[in-house]
Amino acid sequence: MLIRQAGSTVHYPRNHIIFAAGDLADRIFLIESGYVKIYRLSTDGRRVTVGSIRSPGELMGLAETLLGTERTCFAGAITDVSLVIVRKNKFEELLAVQPVLAIKVAKLLGARMREAEAIIHEMVCWQAPGRLALMLLKMGERCGRESASGIKIGLQLTHEELANMVGTSRQTVTSLLNTFKQEKSIAYEGREIKILDPDKLAKWIM
Structure with missing residues (x-):
C-alpha cells in the first residue's frame, strides 16, 4: 500500500496517548493493528469519546492534518497498537499524484x-x-469475534470508558450492564463482554 511505503511504523502500548489536543497536526496515522479511541476532555476532566473506535486498516488524524490546524482531540490506545505515520507534506504529495487515494480520503471524511x-x-x-446497547452492537461488528455462543468483544473496556462513550455516568453503565446480563443479552468472559442475543439487545434501541 502506498501509505505504508511513504511512512514509518511505530508501536505503542495500551493507554498510550498517540496525539493530544493542542498538538500541531502535521501527520496522519494508519492503524496496522490494535484499537484507538478519539476523545476530548470535559471541563471537569472526564474523557468524552467523540467518535467511534478506530480499528485496524483505518486512517486517523486526517481532517486537522489537511487543514493544518492544531489537534482538538486526543487519541488513546485501547490496546497495544502498531501505526504507520506519514508526514503531512508526504501525504499531500501522495494525494496529488494518486486521485484514487484522494477520492477514498474524501469519501472517508464524508x-x-x-x-x-x-x-x-x-x-x-x-x-x-x-445508547449503550447500540454502542455494544457497534463494537461487536467492528471488534467482535463470532463463536457458537455469541459475539465476543475483544476489548477490555472499563465501565468508566463505556460511560464516556455514551455520555452517561459509570454507575448508570454498571446498572445497565447488570440488566443486560440478567436478561441474557450479554455475558462476561473474564473482563470481556460477549453479546449472546443481538436481537434482544437491539430492542433497547427501539
Whole structure:
C-alpha cells in the first residue's frame, strides 16, 4: 500500500496517548493493528469519546492534518497498537499524484461527518439504555469475534470508558450492564463482554 511505503511504523502500548489536543497536526496515522479511541476532555476532566473506535486498516488524524490546524482531540490506545505515520507534506504529495487515494480520503471524511451527525442524534433522542446497547452492537461488528455462543468483544473496556462513550455516568453503565446480563443479552468472559442475543439487545434501541 502506498501509505505504508511513504511512512514509518511505530508501536505503542495500551493507554498510550498517540496525539493530544493542542498538538500541531502535521501527520496522519494508519492503524496496522490494535484499537484507538478519539476523545476530548470535559471541563471537569472526564474523557468524552467523540467518535467511534478506530480499528485496524483505518486512517486517523486526517481532517486537522489537511487543514493544518492544531489537534482538538486526543487519541488513546485501547490496546497495544502498531501505526504507520506519514508526514503531512508526504501525504499531500501522495494525494496529488494518486486521485484514487484522494477520492477514498474524501469519501472517508464524508462518512465520518455523517457518523458524527448520527452520534449527535443518538445523544439528543435516545436514553442511556439505547445508547449503550447500540454502542455494544457497534463494537461487536467492528471488534467482535463470532463463536457458537455469541459475539465476543475483544476489548477490555472499563465501565468508566463505556460511560464516556455514551455520555452517561459509570454507575448508570454498571446498572445497565447488570440488566443486560440478567436478561441474557450479554455475558462476561473474564473482563470481556460477549453479546449472546443481538436481537434482544437491539430492542433497547427501539
